[in-house]
């Protein structure tokens with residue numbers, strides 16, 4: 443018999459086996475055990491499997507003949523966030539698989555393993571499994587891309603809450619530190635000094651005015667925003683402060699970029715205040731007419747659902763692909779409760795997601 447559906451029992455078994463491994467970030471050996479398990483799943487295939495480690499974080503890449511550039515990379519993470527012991531014992535209730543990692547994202551990894559086994563000889567696909575998405579992704583996805591791995595498009599089922607909700611845009615983020623310098627003096631003779639806090643307040647007001655007031659956004663808040671989240675300076679009320687610092691967190695949309703934002707801030711500052719960028723988080727923007735995005739939408743329609751293009755206000759490993767101009771497709775089997783005690787994924791949706799992904803891969807790489 444020709445098997446043309448991904449096998450839900452196999453997907454469920456792999457999901458549950460992976461969930462039982464307590465692969466939190468402080469247990470890299472358990473993330474390694476998840477990778478051992480994945481490697482065992484793929485042992486009867488002709489895939490070349492390579493293991494990596496960066497700063498103690500293990501990862502795995504499986505590609506045909508060890509190529510570093512399959513057309514499509516499937517990418518998933520096996521680290522999960524902290525949970526009570528009982529959350530590592532998967533429960534099935536009301537058609538849901540409930541456990542830490544059920545939704546984020548061991549069941550999606552199980553689907554990708556099953557599809558890799560089934561399709562690797564006929565489709566130009568590779569698998570990337572990483573262990574630090576929840577703690578930044580620098581030693582997993584970013585590290586692997588830095589080793590020269592690349593692709594035409596990536597699939598990362600790690601964002602949103604349902605198959606049809608495609609998270610096609612995620613804002614970039616940056617932190618900018620504003621530093622004001624003045625001249626100390628006794629508070630009884632302020633004319634002898636230069637008050638750094640006064641300068642900083644003026645700077646904050648100007649920077650704040652560069653960004654639209656959040657209450658004036660459109661309903662989806664798809665605008666570049668700025669939050670002044672930290673301010674410090676001065677030692678005592680009776681001293682004119684010589685130094686004050688404020689830190690802004692800026693989230694930007696696709697029409698903006700970090701160099702121009704920094705320049706705009708610098709140009710707005712009063713004398714005696716400087717701005718420097720301290721944190722950079724890449725963005726992900728997939729164009730509405732991207733052919734992979736269009737094929738992914740068609741795959742969603744093939745299972746009887748209507749795709750929706752959604753906006754993501756957070757960040758995931760997709761940003762590392764985005765930074766390299768690689769379109770990344772993000773949606774998940776219907777699920778909820780990520781990072782809570784009630785993390786769940788719909789078992790029917792696991793099957794539908796597997797069918798949808800298989801349809802997409804057939805369309806794109808067969």
Ligand SMILES: [Zn+2]
Pocket residue numbers: 519546547575600
């Ligand atoms: Zn995740």
